[in-house]
Amino acid sequence: MSPEYVTIVLFTCLVGALILGVPLSFAMGGVGTIFMFILWGPDAFNTVVYRALEWSNSIVVLAIPLFIGMGLLLSKSGLGEHMFEMIYRCSGRLRGSLAMGVVVICAMFAAMTGINAVATITMGIVALPAMLERKYNKDIALGCISGGGTLGILIPPSVMMIVLSLIEGISIGKLFAGGIIPGLLIAGIFIVYIAIRSYIDPSLCPATDLRFTWRQKIASTVAVIPGVLLIVFCLGGIFFGLATPTEAAAIGAFGALIIVIVYRRFTWELLKDVCFDTLKLSGMVIWIIIGAQAFISLYTAVGAADFIIKLVPRLNLPPWMILVAMLAILFVMGMFLDTVGIIMLAGPVFVPIAKYLNFDMVWFGILFVIDLCIGYLTPPFGWNLFYLKGVAPPEITMDDIIRSSIPFIILMLIGLALVVLFPGLATWLPKVMVQ
Secondary structure: OOHHHHHHHHHHHHHHHHHOOOOHHHHHHHHHHHHHHHHHOOOHHHHHHHHHHHHHOOHHHHHHHHHHHHHHHHHOOOHHHHHHHHHHHHOOOOOOHHHHHHHHHHHHHHHHHOOOHHHHHHHHHHHHHHHHHOOOOHHHHHHHHHHHHHHHHOOOOOHHHHHHHHHHOOOHHHHHHHHHHHHHHHHHHHHHHHHHHHHHOHHHOOOOOOOOOHHHHHHHHHOOHHHHHHHHHHHHHHHOOOOOHHHHHHHHHHHHHHHHHHOOOOOHHHHHHHHHHHHHHHHHHHHHHHHHHHHHHHHHHOOHHHHHHHHHHHHOOOHHHHHHHHHHHHHHHHOOOOHHHHHHHHHHHHHHHHHHOOOOHHHHHHHHHHHHHHHOOOOOOOHHHHHHHHHOOOOOOHHHHHHHHHHHHHHHHHHHHHHHHOOHHHHHHHHHOOO
16 A cells, blocks of 8 residues: 555544544544554554553653643642732832733743643633733733743643654753743743733723832742742753753652642642542543554554655755745644644654754754644634633633734744744753753
C-alpha cells in the first residue's frame, strides 16, 4: 500500500471518527491499531503494547501528574486572592492597574502551575467581580483574564510543552527556557494595550480613591512571598541545571502543598479532591498519548512521514511560506480541537517538515505553543472562553466573553509574529542555560 494512499485513508478515518464523537484517544488508538492489524496481522498488537510500555516507563511522564497536582493545589490555596490583594493595595491611583495586575498574576500562576485553567478560573472568581464593581469596562475586564490565562501553557513549567517535547524529541528544559521571553513579551503587550486604552479613555478603567498604609502594602506583599519562592525554586532549578523538569515538578508539588498549609486551607477532603482530579486529568492526557503512539507508529512505519517530507520540495515554496501555512493550520485547528489533540494530530506531520527545512526545533516548538495559546481564545470552542463563562456573574453572556477576546487574539498574533521575525526571543535563553 503506497504512503500516499495510507496517508489519505488514515486521516480520513481519523476525522470521521472524531466527527462521530469518538474520544480522541480511542479514535487515534483505534484507527492505528485496526490498520496495523489489517497490514501486519496479530503481531501488530505487540507493537502497540511495546510502544505504550516504552513511553510510560519514561521518567519525564511523571512530571505531568506532578505539575497538574501542583496547579490544582495552588488553585485551592488562596494564593490568587493574596496576589490580587497585593496588586490592589500597591497599585495606587494608576488607571487600569487592576487589569494590568491580573495579567501579571496570570503570568505568575503560569510560572507555578503548568496549566492555564487555574489562572483563568481563579481570576474569574476573585478579580472579575472586583473590576466590574469598580466600573471597569467589561471587555477589558473579561479580556485580560481570558487572555492572561492562556499564558499557562507558554510560560514554563507547561504540561503541553512536556507532551510536545515527547513528540519532537527535544529537551524539555530547552523548551521551558524558550517559552520564558515570548511569554513575558505577550504579557507585556497585554499590559501596554491596557495602559494605552486607559490613557486614551480614562472611563474604561477608573482609578480607585482608596488609600492604604505602608504597613498594609507590606503585609500584602509578604503574603505572596511563598508563591514567588516556588517560582524561583522550580524554574531556577531547571535553568541552572540543579534539577530535571521531573525533579522540579516534584519540588513544586511539595511546595504547593506547603503553601496550602501556610495559608490554612489544608483539609484531608481538599487533598483527596486534588488527588482524584489529578488522576482524572493525568489519565486523560496519558490515554491520548498512548492512542497517539499507536497512530504515530503506523504513520511512520508505512512511510507516510517520508512521503510528507518528499512532498515539501515539490511545492516549490520558500520555507517562510510553509511556516506561515503550518501556523495558519494550527490556528484553525485551535478553533475546534483540544491542545493535546492538536499536538498529536499536527505534530507527526509538521515536526518532520520543520526538521527537513532546518528550523531551530526549540523556536518551532515555541511557535507551536503560542498557536496553542491562541486556540484557547478562539471561538467557537476556545476552552478559556468556557472556563471564564463558568465562573462569571450571571449577567455576563458568552457573546460578551467572545467579543472581549478578539483584541487579545490580535495581540497574541502580534506576539507570534515578533517571535517569527526574531527567533532569538525563543532561542537565546536555551543557549545560555546550564545543561
